[in-house]
Amino acid sequence: MHHDSPKEKHTTLVVIGGGAAGFFCAVNAARMNPLLKVIIAEKSSKVLSKVKVSGGGRCNVTHACFEISELVKRYPRGQNFLKKSFHWFNTKDTIQWFEERGVKLKAEEDGRMFPVTDNSQTIIDCLIKEANKYGVEILFNTEIKSVKRINNLFQLDTTNHKLQAANFLCIASGGYPKSSQFDWIKNLDHVIEEPIPSLFTFNIPHNNITSLMGVSVEKATIKIQSTKLSETGPVLITHWGLSGPAVLRLSAWGARELNVLNYHFSISVNWLPPFNENTLRDKWFSLRKQFASQKINNKNPFGLPQRLWLYFLNECSIDENIRWADLTSSLQNKLIKTLTAQAFHIKGKTTFKEEFVTCGGVKLSEIDANTMQSKIVPNLFFAGEIMDVDGITGGFNFQHAWTSGWIAAKNISVI
Numbered sequence: 396m397h398h399d400s401p402k403e404k405h406t407t408l409v410v411i412g413g414g415a416a417g418f419f420c421a422v423n424a425a426r427m428n429p430l431l432k433v434i435i436a437e438k439s440s441k442v443l444s445k446v447k448v449s450g451g452g453r454c455n456v457t458h459a460c461f462e463i464s465e466l467v468k469r470y471p472r473g474q475n476f477l478k479k480s481f482h483w484f485n486t487k488d489t490i491q492w493f494e495e496r497g498v499k500l501k502a503e504e505d506g507r508m509f510p511v512t513d514n515s516q517t518i519i520d521c522l523i524k525e526a527n528k529y530g531v532e533i534l535f536n537t538e539i540k541s542v543k544r545i546n547n548l549f550q551l552d553t554t555n556h557k558l559q560a561a562n563f564l565c566i567a568s569g570g571y572p573k574s575s576q577f578d579w580i581k582n583l584d585h586v587i588e589e590p591i592p593s594l595f596t597f598n599i600p601h602n603n604i605t606s607l608m609g610v611s612v613e614k615a616t617i618k619i620q621s622t623k624l625s626e627t628g629p630v631l632i633t634h635w636g637l638s639g640p641a642v643l644r645l646s647a648w649g650a651r652e653l654n655v656l657n658y659h660f661s662i663s664v665n666w667l668p669p670f671n672e673n674t675l676r677d678k679w680f681s682l683r684k685q686f687a688s689q690k691i692n693n694k695n696p697f698g699l700p701q702r703l704w705l706y707f708l709n710e711c712s713i714d715e716n717i718r719w720a721d722l723t724s725s726l727q728n729k730l731i732k733t734l735t736a737q738a739f740h741i742k743g744k745t746t747f748k749e750e751f752v753t754c755g756g757v758k759l760s761e762i763d764a765n766t767m768q769s770k771i772v773p774n775l776f777f778a779g780e781i782m783d784v785d786g787i788t789g790g791f792n793f794q795h796a797w798t799s800g801w802i803a804a805k806n807i808s809v810i
């Protein structure tokens with residue numbers, strides 16, 4: 396009778412994509428089940444390239460948000476799904492996982508977490524070391540072109556024919572901006588939510604405000620008319636229109652709605668929250684008394700950038716040299732209205748390439764959130780941005796990559 400050596404690996408897991416999610420699945424699966432032969436197929440000549448450039452070269456690994464109910468609110472798409480998956484592996488587990496492997500993370504004031512080295516290479520070195528330790532094989536320049544399931548095996552068609560078959564497959568190929576790039580996954584009978592941009596800035600063509608490019612305010616509230624979308628946060632005026640965290644968050648939450656509107660919509664900007672038109676009018680009374688004899692252009696009482704203040708005066712046709720006491724009530728009303736509810740018409744978007752994340756991907760109702768296994772094809776798993784999950788900026792996208800990669804690994808390793 397033939398006895399296999401205990402080290403012989405019968406079962407193969409092929410992970411498609413050598414990004415954050417693919418690595419996390421591969422290294423954890425190889426560690427959890429030493430009998431599993433784990434191969435990463437990466438189409439390019441590099442792995443972890445987004446980790447390298449992420450967070451300005453520092454890698455914003457996760458976010459110091461430790462309540463699952465709060466954490467899920469940072470994901471415009473995937474909240475209900477993530478409520479289940481974060482139960483298995485969340486931000487605390489990420490911090491611990493890296494710490495157990497000698498990589499300490501620190502939180503910045505806004506909650507974003509980075510390696511204490513402030514260098515994304517630390518994360519890459521840790522993942523590569525882990526892959527070497529558990530014998531994960533990495534095949535470069537190996538693009539998966541198509542997958543067929545024949546006799547309980549996945550038959551793989553790759554660009555370089557280095558790979559043929561796998562017992563388990565984890566698709567961790569990241570987001571694709573074009574629908575046609577998902578064809579090989581659609582052929583596995585999975586439905587794909589149309590990919591559309593999720594992080595972009597708002598264009599306001601031919602508007603005076605763009606002459607203030609480079610000016611920013613710490614806190615403004617932008618509301619998108621005829622929707623429930625509203626965000627408060629830093630706003631930056633650019634050559635094309637408006638940008639900054641508040642705009643990017645709106646673009647993420649409104650990705651689908653704004654796409655349907657073909658990126659033509661109206662917004663209202665309150666430059667002075669928490670004031671609203673009425674409370675600012677009340678306040679105005681005392682300001683007017685306080686600054687009565689001062690020129691309005693010299694006295695900008697709200698800490699707004701001076702160029703912006705002058706722009707508002709100009710927009711309201713207010714003579715810059717007028718004294719506070721001499722402002723007519725109709726001009727005063729106009730200024731208050733502009734400061735608290737300035738209307739703009741947005742025509743088009745500019746894609747924010749720096750932190751581009753695709754919205755869309757494999758439909759979540761076809762994936763089991765507790766295992767990451769396909770509900771359609773047995774032994775097929777998904778991890779990372781290929782799924783229809785996306786987070787706002789701040790480390791949430793990587794957290795989803797770690798969570799889904801780990802859950803897939805755990806469930807593959809026990810089969």
Ligand SMILES: Cc1cc2nc3c(=O)[nH]c(=O)nc-3n(C[C@H](O)[C@H](O)[C@H](O)COP(=O)(O)OP(=O)(O)OC[C@H]3O[C@@H](n4cnc5c(N)ncnc54)[C@H](O)[C@@H]3O)c2cc1C
Binds near residue numbers: 415416417438439789
């Ligand atoms: C510039 C930039 C900065 C970012 N900064 C942050 C940040 O600081 N924090 C944060 O949370 N998120 C950040 N993000 C988002 C984050 O990088 C992604 O959400 C995350 O990388 C997704 O991981 P992934 O493993 O799913 O996909 P990816 O990292 O995109 O990896 C997928 C891999 O699969 C390969 N691949 C694709 N198709 C195939 C195929 N058919 N066959 C074989 N291989 C294939 C690709 O070449 C790639 O290497 C940033 C994104 C960008 C672009």
